[in-house]
Amino acid sequence: MTVVLTEAPADLGPTDPLDMLVVAPHPDDAELGMGGTIAKMISLGWRVGVLDLTTGEPTPHGSESLRRSETNRASEALKLTWRGNAGLENRRLLHTLETREVVASYFRVLRPKWVFAPYWQDAHPDHVAATDLIEAARFWAKLSKTDMPGEPFHPERVFYYYCIHLRLAIQPSWIVDISDHWDAKLASISAYESQFITGRDTQPPTILDRLRDEASNWGRLINRRYGEPFATKEPLALSSLESVL
Ligand SMILES: [Zn+2]
Secondary structure, three states: OOEOOOOHHHHHOOOOOOOEEEEEEOOOOOHHHHHHHHHHHHHHHOEEEEEOOOOOOOOHHHOOOHHHHHHHHHHHHHHOOOOEOOEEEEEEEEOHHHHHHHHHHHHHHOOOOEEEEEEOOOOHHHHHHHHHHHHHHHHOOOOOOOOOOOOOOOOEEEEEOOOOOOOOOOOOOEEEOOOOHHHHHHHHHOOOOOOOOOOOOOOOOOOOHHHHHHHHHHHOOOOOEEEEEOOOOOOOOOOOOOOOO
């Protein structure tokens, strides 16, 4: 699997619809927020993609080429079905008609059943803009009589993962048991050396220790080793009570 960088949606070849598309403001947000759930669903045979909206650069220890190779390594750790980068501008991400069309075009071409967006409350303006943009693009993707590529398409659901820069006491809608996929999540995050290892304090708790503590806390709430929280604005529909722990 290779990362498709800044390839326009119209240039993407025909592909089977994705089960899930995680849309991330920056490469590493999808891994931080829901790397365990991504790995879990892929292990169950689901087709899961990640669309990074920007390169995430510049950062203090990163560069575009370094971040790209790190993103490749992270994608391999999760065994992603597809990954792409929309080529929008880092630090200047805005919801405009143009950016809405770009994201809607990816939805029309990739046809994900469900879309995952960052949680709507955050301190990082790119994240807040991304959530707004993804929600609007989901609606925009179903328009007919447009010059967007692909056919009109409406992802059935939009759900929200937590990758936030505020110390919120969050109340998630549900928590996924990721106990068997923590190692894959940790490997995917550790791939971003320039973000989480280089120049970081090596005294415990390191940033990776903190992430483990968090996952452990969510796991504790569902009586499992590790968990990952999610939010939904619309009620969550269950086909039965079988998968409730
Ligand atoms: Zn981010």
